[in-house]
Amino acid sequence: MNMTAWQDAFRRVPELLAAHVQLSFSALLLAMVICFPLAIWATRNTRVAGVILGFASLIQTIPALALLALFYPVLLGLSALLGGGISALGFLPALMALTLYALLPILRNAVTGLTGVSPAARQAADGLGMTASQKLRLVEAPLAAPTIMAGIRTAAVWTIGAATLSTTVGQASLGDLIFAGLQTQNWTLVLTGCLASAGLAIVVDIILGVIERAIRDRRKMVAWSGTAAIAAGLLFALLPSLQSSEDDVVVIGAKGFSEQFILARLIGSRLEAAGYQVRYRDALGSAVVFQAVAAGDIDVYVDYSGTIWTNQMKRDDRIVSEQMIEEISSWSEQQHGVTTLGALGFENTYAFAVRPEDAEGRSLRTLDDLALISSEFVFGTDLEFLERPEWATVRQAYPLAFREARSFNPTFMYPALSSGEVDVISAFSSDGRIAANGFVVLEDNKGAIPSYEAIVLLAPDRGTDQKLRSALKPLVGRITVENMREANYKVDRETDKQSPAQAASWLDDIIRKGDGQ
């Protein structure tokens, strides 16, 4: 690994660390605000204690990733109910999921701490004529403080770890590095993200541990110093976000694979040249990304005509590509106010690819040929293909019945095919790794798979932004599938890897040369 890769990775850390700290701290603070009154109530009523602790334990059994994903539809529904205005993506769902996740350790320790106060101290407090609130403030809370602090400490470490997952709902965090690195096999990026979040968790754990012991030993100075250290760290983490005055930041969305990262950077560099500030939301799930642009959570992103056609418009008829884009354009404008700026000029469709020796040896040329022997083959797909309507359509057209189907992160799908772990994959036609590995793409001889032209979509309030439109218009129709493949391969290949930004700048040069500049 070279030094510039590390430098590139670390350059992104401060901003993401700030977002990570803001998110974790807010979730922790909110959890405390919720937990303390509940814990006090629970100590006065054992039935309440059972219900509350049971609920918090139940939440804890839901995987953090699922909890994050669940808040997206919940907030979307809530927003629809209240007539809009609630952002279902980004900070809010991440905050809510992490807050719920932080409840259990704080609640459990607060209840344990408060019920553990000696009966003699309680009786003395009553006998002296303390009111309920004086008893809480002067006796119960101080005596429970070390136990409560231990709970906050556990919650802090959990929250900082789980916050890396908030990348998937479009909230910036140190997880951005991990997810982007995983998609592009950039291990420097993955490691940087891991080191930064683990480092943050360890430092916070140590400081909170010092505070906890100081409270237990009644060393006020140490406890206050620890608190001051936390406050200073928080302020330091917030500095980058306090400084950047965000006048007109364009948020560029990207789904979780290299082509999307590259196109996002290409769009970003054109917008920066036009004087915009840009921010990237990488690795969004393809189900949430269209909702995100419709809601204005992101301003611009690249999607594929077939995806909108089948997933959003729920169409399964097949029409010619140009007409399909026209229909998508008017549908998205009317239904969601989303503007279709235009097609970039290349297609990225699902391509069933096999190893060359199988194509040769078993004379596989079309999907019909594949159907004949599918019971002997293991099918490798990306994480979502088996759930997508396209798969249902393909299965209707061809009697495919594989021996086994396995889902992979797209990065690992290609090596799985070369190593023989799987025998056929649902590859992407613009992926450079198909040609690089010599894989053979089988023909969709019945035309079951729709067209997947790459199209640029704009959020409702960006559709009328003439400056933005004219900055991006020159990209329309200018990217050939060959150039896209080569750009993708620069990022995806095993050796001499480039960053998505480098590949984007290479692509930009090609486009400008074509423009005769």
Next chain:
Amino acid sequence: MSIAPAITGPALSLQNVSRYYEDVKAVENVTLDIAAGAMIALVGLSGSGKSTLLKMINRLVEPTSGRILINGELVDAVDPHVLRRRIGYVFQNIGLFPHMSIARNIAIGLELAGEKTGHAERVSELLDLVELPQDMADRLPHQLSGGQQQRVGVARALATRPGLMLMDEPFGALDPVTRDSLAGEYKSLHERLGLTTIIVTHDMAEALYLADRIIVLEAGQIKADASPKQLLSGQVGPEAEALVAIPRAQAAHLSELGKS
């Protein structure tokens, strides 16, 4: 509040006081008048209702029926916490606040009453009163012996100069020597400060030594109400006699041992 050396404690009146826990009659129909400045001992076996009766006076336990008056004023005329701030309360488990210094433990009543100044002077005075050295003020409760802790307990109860002291087996957990000296010291404090004191004990010897009037309770009812002298003369009924028999037998045995 005045700094006068003597305060006359209030008179008490308990009228038909009962406390039932479902079908258990912890205290049943007790009527009792207590003179100002008296030192009353409530004596009885475990479960006789003596502690429940005491706690109804400062409303740590609410009576099921009946009325309790202090100097002619009903105890439930004010909020419980207001009532309790006027009454000193000392109990067997002491209940010093482990996170507070001895000085703050003693002055907590002043803090609750909203008195902002004079805490240090009052703490110093009270440490003298319960015969603890001044340098105890900055220590934490766990650094003190059991006897010292209960002296702090007494000082804390006296801090706001209450006229009435309720003591629930205050010396029960202490070793016999400490217990005896503390009981003796408290008795002289009671007299010097002119307090009204009600002390709960299961130890008849302690009651005979401390009190000027002894109430014997059994199953929530008063079985005897007499002076120590009357009790020792053995004319107040079988329940009282059973309790007096123990210290009497012990004394006789000790004097036998001394002679031989």
